[in-house]
Amino acid sequence: MSAPQYFAQLNDDNIVINVAVVTRLFMEENPERYPGTWIETFVNLPNKTYAGIGYTWNGTDFVAPTVDNS
Amino acid sequence: MTTPFPFVANTVLTAAQLNAITTLPISAQTANYTLVVGDVGKRVQMTSASNTTITVNTGIFSQGDTIWIQNLGSGTCTITSGTCTVSTASSLALAPYGGGTLIFQSSSAATFFSQQAATYGAATGGTSSSITVSSVNYTLLAFTSDANLVVSKAGLFDVLLVAGGGGSSNGSSPNYSGGGGAGGVIQATIYLAAATYAVSLGAGGAASSPTGGNGLGTQIGNVIGAAGGGRGPGAVTDAGAPNSGGSGAGARGTTYLTGAPVIAGTSQGNAGGNGGPNAGGGGGQSAAGGVGTGVVGGNGGAGLSLSAFTGATIVTSVGGGGGGTGVTNGTGGSGGGGNAGATGANGTANTGGGAGGGTSTGGSGGSGVAYIRFKV
Numbered sequence: 001m002s003a004p005q006y007f008a009q010l011n012d013d014n015i016v017i018n019v020a021v022v023t024r025l026f027m028e029e030n031p032e033r034y035p036g037t038w039i040e041t042f043v044n045l046p047n048k049t050y051a052g053i054g055y056t057w058n059g060t061d062f063v064a065p066t067v068d069n070s
Numbered sequence: 071m072t073t074p075f076p077f078v079a080n081t082v083l084t085a086a087q088l089n090a091i092t093t094l095p096i097s098a099q100t101a102n103y104t105l106v107v108g109d110v111g112k113r114v115q116m117t118s119a120s121n122t123t124i125t126v127n128t129g130i131f132s133q134g135d136t137i138w139i140q141n142l143g144s145g146t147c148t149i150t151s152g153t154c155t156v157s158t159a160s161s162l163a164l165a166p167y168g169g170g171t172l173i174f175q176s177s178s179a180a181t182f183f184s185q186q187a188a189t190y191g192a193a194t195g196g197t198s199s200s201i202t203v204s205s206v207n208y209t210l211l212a213f214t215s216d217a218n219l220v221v222s223k224a225g226l227f228d229v230l231l232v233a234g235g236g237g238s239s240n241g242s243s244p245n246y247s248g249g250g251g252a253g254g255v256i257q258a259t260i261y262l263a264a265a266t267y268a269v270s271l272g273a274g275g276a277a278s279s280p281t282g283g284n285g286l287g288t289q290i291g292n293v294i295g296a297a298g299g300g301r302g303p304g305a306v307t308d309a310g311a312p313n314s315g316g317s318g319a320g321a322r323g324t325t326y327l328t329g330a331p332v333i334a335g336t337s338q339g340n341a342g343g344n345g346g347p348n349a350g351g352g353g354g355q356s357a358a359g360g361v362g363t364g365v366v367g368g369n370g371g372a373g374l375s376l377s378a379f380t381g382a383t384i385v386t387s388v389g390g391g392g393g394g395t396g397v398t399n400g401t402g403g404s405g406g407g408g409n410a411g412a413t414g415a416n417g418t419a420n421t422g423g424g425a426g427g428g429t430s431t432g433g434s435g436g437s438g439v440a441y442i443r444f445k446v
Contacts, residue, residue, distance in 0.1 A: 003419060004214055004215045004271075004419055004420065004437055005215065006273055006437070018286075019273035019276075019286060020216055020270070020271075020273065021214075021215045021216060021234075021271040021272070021273050021437045021438070022215050022216035022271075023215055023216075026215065026216055026217060030218075033216070033268060043274075043416060043419070043434055044416070049276075050276050050277065050434045051276060052237065052275060052276025052277075052278055052283035052434075053276075053283060053284075053286075054283075055276065055278075064276070064278045064279065065278070
């Protein structure tokens with residue numbers, strides 16, 4: 001079993017609204033299932049952040065949302 | 071013509087009513103239904119486009135009582151043992167236009183005599199293999215990423231769906247971080263018409279602060295789905311709000327479990343362990359998360375062995391909860407749960423395992439998986 005690939009879907013503000021477990025090939029073959037902008041995200045790649053819903057894509061990496069705990 | 075039933079003393083029936091006695095009265099149902107004593111001697115007809123259940127409880131019926139059950143809807147109607155035991159030599163899952171006779175041997179035991187042979191369909195998709203389980207041969211389709219399920223022959227399919235596990239957060243003394251909950255698991259026999267179905271796997275929740283991310287759901291089209299595992303909180307400021315998790319995340323006294331959105335009343339996991347004051351472990355598919363004590367973080371709840379579904383040749387397990395942090399960190403549950411540590415271990419991919427809590431950095435939940443099998 002090969003390691004799965006992950007892609008994060010962005011809204012117009014570059015906020016992650018979904019994360020899919022899918023190969024790039026399958027996405028390209030089924031564009032109707034993956035509309036909009038998708039950026040690959042990695043679970044175990046150094047210096048790369050695995051995206052979650054609400055994260056922001058800054059053009060290089062995903063950034064976790066900040067939460068005010070005060 | 072409807073014949074009054076049950077008969078009442080001193081009632082005079084017309085000839086038409088007497089002739090109509092050959093046509094059993096109908097108890098029409100359109101949603102999940104629990105049999106009542108008034109259904110004895112009737113045809114319970116289910117008409118629903120969704121999957122439904124007919125539940126049988128004890129203490130209602132008597133020896134010899136008989137109920138006819140017919141599924142006229144396009145969804146699968148499953149006769150379910152509530153508190154009453156229901157036995158059959160066939161299947162309790164009724165495909166469209168399937169039916170049979172339910173006869174009670176006592177108030178607590180009944181036998182269903184199916185008038186349909188359990189007919190399995192055929193399909194392609196994912197990674198196909200041949201398996202044998204309890205001397206029955208199946209084709210097993212394993213989906214480890216999004217793909218299409220192409221049903222070439224309509225019929226029954228056994229499905230086992232595992233959603234993504236919950237992610238975890240960071241937290242050290244005194245605000246230890248809990249383990250992520252395992253992704254929900256749904257196992258069912260469903261009827262699928264010949265068509266192409268989108269199989270979508272749930273991603274694991276991301277590591278984040280002050281709380282990890284929820285796991286995402288795994289589903290087959292709009293037919294059936296499993297809910298993602300609960301997120302692991304990292305600090306007392308996060309009370310661990312209820313979420314759609316299949317299993318609850320370990321936390322400081324938080325235990326959350328949400329039932330399936332598709333099959334009402336079906337549990338998809340277990341609660342996370344309480345904190346006390348070390349963090350609790352995430353809930354697993356077979357057990358709740360361990361409680362965090364004063365000296366150790368709770369272990370993740372144990373996952374579910376798949377050997378009864380996938381066969382002895384593909385022994386694996388899914389749905390382990392993540393461990394909680396503590397003076398001594400908790401370990402992940404079997405089935406892909408991550409250990410707690412300075413950096414919480416990720417849940418294993420394609421198990422729906424929850425992430426282990428981290429004292430410095432949380433981990434991500436394991437992605438989900440889908441198994442579909444049919445008899446050959």
